[in-house]
Amino acid sequence: xxxxxxxxxxxxxxxxxxxxxxxxxxxxxxxxxxxxxxxxxxxxxxxxxxxxxxxxxxxxxxxxxxxxxxxxxxxxxxxxxxxxxxxxxxxxxxxxxxxxxxxxxxxxxxxxxxxxxxxxxxxxxxxxxxxxxxxxxxxxxxxxxxxxxxxxxxxxxxxxxxxxxxxxxxxxxxxxxxxxxxxxxxxxxxxxxxxxxxxxxxxxxxxxxxxxxxxxxxxxxxxxxxxxxxxxxxxxxxxxxxxxxxxxxxxxxxxxxxxxxxxxxxxxxxxxxxxxxxxxxxxxxxxxxxxxxxxxxxxxxxxxxxxxxxxxxxxxxxxxxxxxxxxxxxxxxxxxxxxxxxxxxxxxxxxxxxxxxxxxxxxxxxxxxxxxxxxxxxxxxxxxxxxxxxxxxxxxxxxxxxxxxxxxxxxxxxxxxxxxxxxxxxxxxxxxxxxxxxxxxxxxxxxxxxxxxxxxxxxxxxxxxxxxxxxxxxxxxxxxxxxxxxxxxxxxxxxxxxxxxxxxxxxxxxxxxxxxxxxxxxxxxxxxxxxxxxxxxxxxxxxxxxxxxxxxxxxxxxxxxxxxxxxxxxxx
Numbered sequence: 241x242x243x244x245x246x247x248x249x250x251x252x253x254x255x256x257x258x259x260x261x262x263x264x265x266x267x268x269x270x271x272x273x274x275x276x277x278x279x280x281x282x283x284x285x286x287x288x289x290x291x292x293x294x295x296x297x298x299x300x301x302x303x304x305x306x307x308x309x310x311x312x313x314x315x316x317x318x319x320x321x322x323x324x325x326x327x328x329x330x331x332x333x334x335x336x337x338x339x340x341x342x343x344x345x346x347x348x349x350x351x352x353x354x355x356x357x358x359x360x361x362x363x364x365x366x367x368x369x370x371x372x373x374x375x376x377x378x379x380x381x382x383x384x385x386x387x388x389x390x391x392x393x394x395x396x397x398x399x400x401x402x403x404x405x406x407x408x409x410x411x412x413x414x415x416x417x418x419x420x421x422x423x424x425x426x427x428x429x430x431x432x433x434x435x436x437x438x439x440x441x442x443x444x445x446x447x448x449x450x451x452x453x454x455x456x457x458x459x460x461x462x463x464x465x466x467x468x469x470x471x472x473x474x475x476x477x478x479x480x481x482x483x484x485x486x487x488x489x490x491x492x493x494x495x496x497x498x499x500x501x502x503x504x505x506x507x508x509x510x511x512x513x514x515x516x517x518x519x520x521x522x523x524x525x526x527x528x529x530x531x532x533x534x535x536x537x538x539x540x541x542x543x544x545x546x547x548x549x550x551x552x553x554x555x556x557x558x559x560x561x562x563x564x565x566x567x568x569x570x571x572x573x574x575x576x577x578x579x580x581x582x583x584x585x586x587x588x589x590x591x592x593x594x595x596x597x598x599x600x601x602x603x604x605x606x607x608x609x610x611x612x613x614x615x616x617x618x619x620x621x622x623x624x625x626x627x628x629x630x631x632x633x634x635x636x637x638x639x640x641x642x643x644x645x646x647x648x649x650x651x652x653x654x655x656x657x658x659x660x661x662x663x664x665x666x667x668x669x670x671x672x673x674x675x676x677x678x679x680x681x682x683x684x685x686x687x688x689x690x691x692x693x694x695x696x697x698x699x700x701x702x703x704x705x706x707x708x709x710x711x712x713x714x715x716x717x718x719x720x721x722x723x724x725x726x727x728x729x730x731x732x733x734x735x736x737x738x739x740x741x742x743x744x745x746x747x748x749x750x751x752x753x754x755x756x757x758x759x760x761x762x763x764x765x766x767x768x769x770x771x772x773x774x775x776x777x778x779x780x781x782x783x784x785x786x787x788x789x790x791x792x793x794x795x796x797x798x799x800x801x802x803x804x805x806x807x808x809x810x811x812x
């Protein structure tokens with residue numbers, strides 16, 4: 241058993257170290273190889289005013305195919321904005337129709353046509369969305385001008401047109417924007433867009449109308465690369481933005497496996513965190529202080545009531561301190577993400593370890609209290625052992641799934657799978673810890689009518705019923721109700737979900753400590769008096785199997801004194 245525990249601990253530690261080493265946080269780097277999905281959710285981010293997103297497609301290609309000869313395949317991106325974390329504006333439409341082949345309302349589209357070597361940007365006109373600006377790198381522009389003389393002449397003509405248009409717009413303003421990777425809507429030209437990315441030049445415009453702009457792109461050896469960006473320039477543009485990548489084959493053709501390497505940098509003013517995550521570091525530090533103070537109060541109670549303290553009381557004392565440490569490391573992790581866009585690996589590893597310990601300790605403590613371990617019995621029955629054999633591995637799996645989700649980019653195929661695994665396993669753990677409480681309630685109901693200790697058993701029964709209600713409320717609130725709140729509230733208040741979750745955990749731990757505190761008047765800790773006390777001291781549970789049910793171990797009394805020898809007798 242010890243060897244197995246050591247192996248499991250080492251395996252979890254290895255997984256934590258491996259996953260954290262590939263985590264990129266808010267400066268995203270996603271690589272997809274031979275992917276067949278027709279829609280990939282790249283990311284969702286909440287923007288305040290002056291927030292910006294820069295997307296750099298380092299390479300886009302189709303396996304063993306030349307993009308320029310694939311007229312039956314269209315790639316592209318879509319950008320939409322919502323006020324909360326509910327459904328996107330077009331997800332309720334026909335899923336069999338590719339968004340690039342239709343024109344949904346409230347969505348900005350970037351359509352890639354490799355046979356024509358162009359990209360067309362369709363900015364939304366029916367709702368307010370930032371202007372999406374396309375650009376190509378300086379190296380690509382040089383390749384275009386050196387290998388294609390007509391393109392060079394056309395580029396000069398485009399430059400001349402742009403210089404004439406710049407008469408109405410100060411050139412220093414455009415230069416300043418290029419240095420900051422941002423594009424201002426107020427400086428957008430009627431026929432075209434100025435570049436907002438450093439190290440890049442103005443893309444070659446080949447078509448222009450009221451709602452769509454097309455630009456020439458370079459496809460080298462079947463691999464395309466380009467950039468686009470947008471800037472939230474007004475309060476009316478604030479919101480929760482979702483970016484999707486689409487692969488749209490014709491109805492008669494099958495999906496082609498594509499390869500994609502993409503870099504996404506998103507930030508708000510003075511922070512790389514999403515709008516709903518900016519308050520989280522302060523929130524976690526504050527809640528860590530509350531849990532630490534609760535732990536100190538609990539230790540003071542244990543020291544004051546030493547005669548009524550059981551082993552499980554010290555196990556309960558470890559829970560608030562572990563939770564406090566987990567929150568402190570979580571806050572540090574978010575602090576580094578906010579300042580530099582990615583976490584420090586060392587702090588992230590420590591956070592994941594404390595998070596794993598906190599989760600396991602919480603469920604184990606709840607299960608032990610539910611079974612009555614250390615209060616009224618010193619060994620676990622076979623049923624109790626089975627519960628722990630189920631809960632502990634499930635908790636390890638749930639924490640591994642959580643770490644994978646935190647360390648994996650949202651656009652990968654594994655992300656959605658592990659997110660579903662986490663939700664399912666977490667609910668199974670919550671359901672499993674209810675069984676010991678239900679068994680204890682049933683046992684007390686039967687005992688209150690047969691063993692002559694009805695008053696004490698009924699008081700314990702009432703306490704267990706209260707505890708059962710507490711667990712159910714805790715599970716429903718943190719796993720279901722809080723999620724609905726997260727989806728329903730505006731994007732900038734999504735952090736309220738974390739606040740409610742932490743407050744519910746704090747209240748549950750405090751109420752559990754109050755219900756099962758070490759005190760002589762606690763019905764859970766009361767023992768029978770007089771002759772019943774002697775009977776309880778002499779009885780010890782041997783086993784709960786059906787063959788030996790009702791067997792007791794008693795002391796043999798000879799001439800008024802207890803004999804050190806013992807004998808087994810069937811109570812039946």
